[in-house]
Amino acid sequence: MKISHIKPGQWIAIYGLGGLGNLALQYAKNVFNAKVIAIDVNDGQLKLAEEMGADLTINSRTEDAAKIVQEKTGGAHAAVVTAVAKAAFNSAVDAVRAGGRVVAVGLPPEAMNLDIPRLVLDGIQVVGSLVGTRQDLTEAFQFAAEGKVVPKVALRPLEDINVIFKEMEQGQIRGRMVIDFRR
Numbered sequence: 001m002k003i004s005h006i007k008p009g010q011w012i013a014i015y016g017l018g019g020l021g022n023l024a025l026q027y028a029k030n031v032f033n034a035k036v037i038a039i040d041v042n043d044g045q046l047k048l049a050e051e052m053g054a055d056l057t058i059n060s061r062t063e064d065a066a067k068i069v070q071e072k073t074g075g076a077h078a079a080v081v082t083a084v085a086k087a088a089f090n091s092a093v094d095a096v097r098a099g100g101r102v103v104a105v106g107l108p109p110e111a112m113n114l115d116i117p118r119l120v121l122d123g124i125q126v127v128g129s130l131v132g133t134r135q136d137l138t139e140a141f142q143f144a145a146e147g148k149v150v151p152k153v154a155l156r157p158l159e160d161i162n163v164i165f166k167e168m169e170q171g172q173i174r175g176r177m178v179i180d181f182r183r
Contacts, residue, residue: 001027002136003129004078004103008033013069013076013095015060016083016106017045019176022052022152024080024105029053030148037076039065039091040083042171048152060087066094075100082106090114098122103129151176157183 001024006012012028014021017040028034029052038049041061049057056072058065069076075097081088084106092102093115104126118124132140143149152175156164160179167173 001032001080001103002132003127004080004101006032006034006078009035010077011035011037011069011073011075013037013039013065013079013092015039015065015079015081015088015092016085017042017049018082018173019152020082020105021045021080022048022175023149024082025049025052025054026149027143028080031143034077035073037069037073037095039088041085044172044174048174060091066091069095070097077101078103080105084108086110086112093118093124093126096124098124101125101127103127105129153178155180159183 004012006028012034014024014028014036017038025036025038028036035055037056037058038046038054039058039060040046041059043059046057046059058068076095077097078101079092079096080103081092082105086108089104089108089112096102102124154175155178157180164177
């Protein structure tokens with residue numbers, strides 16, 4: 001989230017609201033005091049995003065997310081893409097305003113085609129983010145202790161592993177699943 005350069009009161013679009021996107025939403029809202037646009041293809045994830053304080057939610061399966069973001073906000077100041085779909089990355093580039101920044105976190109399984117003229121003419125930056133620093137980890141623990149960022153985690157027994165994979169395939173998981181090997 002830091003490398004998005006988002007500032008309080010600015011708009012940030014978050015593409016993909018699974019485990020990482022859920023955390024990105026909380027950081028954007030509760031740590032950086034940004035206005036959050038939550039974008040996903042799953043209505044259940046969007047409902048959770050609303051409950052967590054997203055200012056605007058968009059189902060990109062049924063709506064043109066970039067168009068809506070541009071119409072309602074004049075373009076996001078930044079976008080963070082935790083989704084792995086190629087369409088999410090392309091939409092993120094189209095959703096940010098001139099001078100905006102797109103942060104790639106998700107890893108799509110195929111090569112990307114980006115609108116290079118738009119990047120150049122509008123000064124849009126695309127940056128990647130894989131891991132943070134030790135200081136970032138210290139801050140993450142502090143934000144969790146303060147209740148600003150609360151990971152959504154479910155502890156499940158190893159016997160549920162096949163059910164968990166089915167739930168993942170069907171987009172039914174909210175947050176993260178942790179397998180309990182103690183039982």
